[in-house]
Amino acid sequence: MSPNRPSTHPAQQGAPTQQGASPPQQRAPRGSARDKLIAAAHTTVRKQGYAATTVDQICAAAGVTKGAFFHHFASKEALAVAAAEAWTERARPMFEMPPHTRARDPLDRLIGHIDFRFAMLDGPVEEFTCFVGTMVQEAFATSEAIRAACEASIAAYCDALAPDIAAAMEVYGAPEGVTALGLARHIQAVLQGSFILAKTTNDPAIARESVTHLKRYVRMLFAPPGPA
Amino acid sequence: MSPNRPSTHPAQQGAPTQQGASPPQQRAPRGSARDKLIAAAHTTVRKQGYAATTVDQICAAAGVTKGAFFHHFASKEALAVAAAEAWTERARPMFEMPPHTRARDPLDRLIGHIDFRFAMLDGPVEEFTCFVGTMVQEAFATSEAIRAACEASIAAYCDALAPDIAAAMEVYGAPEGVTALGLARHIQAVLQGSFILAKTTNDPAIARESVTHLKRYVRMLFAPPGPA
DNA sequence: GACAACATACCAACTGGTCGGTATGTCGAT
DNA sequence: ATCGACATACCGACCAGTTGGTATGTTGTC
Structure with missing residues (x-):
């Protein structure tokens, strides 16, 4: 039970929010934060464990802010449950x-x-x-x-x-x-x-x-x- | 990486600090804190995991104070190492x-x-x-x-x-x-x-x-x- | 064998930083 | 102009580790 392949959506962008360059740098497409948080939870928890992983770490890995986190999930525990369900799909x-x-x-x-x-x-x-x-x-x-x-x-x-x-x-x-x-x-x-x-x-x-x-x-x- | 070895002592007593009897109830014998802390770590970590277990919880389960904890172990990590070694003996x-x-x-x-x-x-x-x-x-x-x-x-x-x-x-x-x-x-x-x-x-x-x-x-x- | 000097074992209170969660503001699409 | 999708700023609780002390041995000396 552990394919590394999140066949997940087209929008994908590992890097944190920083964009260097000139033109109309757009941010990540709306609606992508939830999936990115779940993917970040998967990688971070697999490496560090659940309790040692902080919400801030997950947000940083997903490239979103804490506001987005608690917009999509009522608690850290709720993310864990959602991530477990997503894991089954994966x-x-x-x-x-x-x-x-x-x-x-x-x-x-x-x-x-x-x-x-x-x-x-x-x-x-x-x-x-x-x-x-x-x-x-x-x-x-x-x-x-x-x-x-x-x-x-x-x-x-x-x-x-x-x-x-x-x-x-x-x-x-x-x-x-x-x-x-x-x-x-x-x-x-x-x-x-x-x-x-x-x-x-x-x-x-x-x-x-x-x-x-x-x-x-x-x-x-x-x-x-x-x-x- | 440093279990403080106080070349431990003969005294041994599994139970928490309480003694049954009548007269001036004495505290646990000297030298027993280290073993009690390790035993408490075993039970607590097995139930909650390592990161979710706090030093205070281990101390409470062992019936000693935090001062005693950091007298015997340089850090939470040092206790973990000592407890792993003790597990082998067990x-x-x-x-x-x-x-x-x-x-x-x-x-x-x-x-x-x-x-x-x-x-x-x-x-x-x-x-x-x-x-x-x-x-x-x-x-x-x-x-x-x-x-x-x-x-x-x-x-x-x-x-x-x-x-x-x-x-x-x-x-x-x-x-x-x-x-x-x-x-x-x-x-x-x-x-x-x-x-x-x-x-x-x-x-x-x-x-x-x-x-x-x-x-x-x-x-x-x-x-x-x-x-x- | 008594006592000074020291070492070990332990305790209670405190601290600086971290963490989960909240309150509120902003932006883009409809 | 409204609402969902985020961002920013902040808070109270908690946590690993510290500090400064006391109590209980142990040891060397005479």
Whole structure:
């Protein structure tokens, strides 16, 4: 659950409000502040965590003022909830775009998805880790609204993954006690855990190692049980 | 990076400052403040996260004043580092005490350990989750000292787990590419990830589900490959 | 074994800066 | 001329860290 691609709107401008030059420098188009604040929350919270991120920092990263912030969001917590919902949307293309989603065999689609997640584990840690996973760690006991929003986002991911797993189970069978949603949740757990390990070492390699184990597990689950 | 080492003292007493009895109720024994502060940091940070936890809260939970805090620790960050080191010590008995550690078969010891971790996944979420895993999420990019301390704690856990895995690999073999330390790290990743899922639902059940998958994976890894 | 000199452990009150949030003003589109 | 979308200026609460003190050992000396 962590594509760095905010397919977001055409209007996009990372830089702070300063414009150097001559002609009729226009400011950012009206109506763009909300999206920019959410995007800024994603990047800032992924790097620093939720509590350590101040509203001023988010505003600065978004290139808007505090007035705009509290025009769009009633509180910092409200932004967090909105950002969690936006995160779910941002993850959706992962289940539609990549080539493996067109594979005929459901197990190929599932393994393809894991490979896809594996390939994301590269570059700076804060660019592939999960916004909602980071946030729920801090807020699960102190903000019921944030916790619920994060739960919904994770659940949406698992729900999106489950159909392919269910189909694979029908084709290849699976051991007693394995369910599609349960395995989807386990995949999510391994990803989240691999993010934490990557943070401890500040290096994605340790995360790839774990996802490799995950891939092997899925392969073994759906392998024909008997002799070769 | 500086836990002030007052080469600590024999005196020990878990409880807050109150004493039960009749006569001139004395305060907590000298030398106990440091340990109490670390214990308070463990519980408070596990529940609220690191950044959201204030020094005053930790002091209140420990039953000491801020003066005592800054007598023992140069900064909030220094306490975090000391608490991460203490966390490692706190985990050590897990590898020595439980009955399964005496098993003759290394795979039995390994599975026994996973069962042991499984059994811990019960009750309030903040009582079985990992202090260093929680903290490193927030601090990996902002405090190198904390990040390194958390890395060391996680590494110590994996190092403690690896020998049994290595022994199991020698007895039962293992697929190409599997290493003892690598599998130990994967086990740690699954646990950390299961904690996050438990936080999203505020319920340990989802964590147990993932650890069950982990156990099945380990069993499959070390199962004889051929026909039954 | 008593006492001066010192060190450690802790406490209460304070401070400078920061943070989430508010009150109010301005600008552009309809 | 009105309203939504911002910007500016500001506030009270809070927070990490400081200061200046007291109480309780510990140690060296005679």
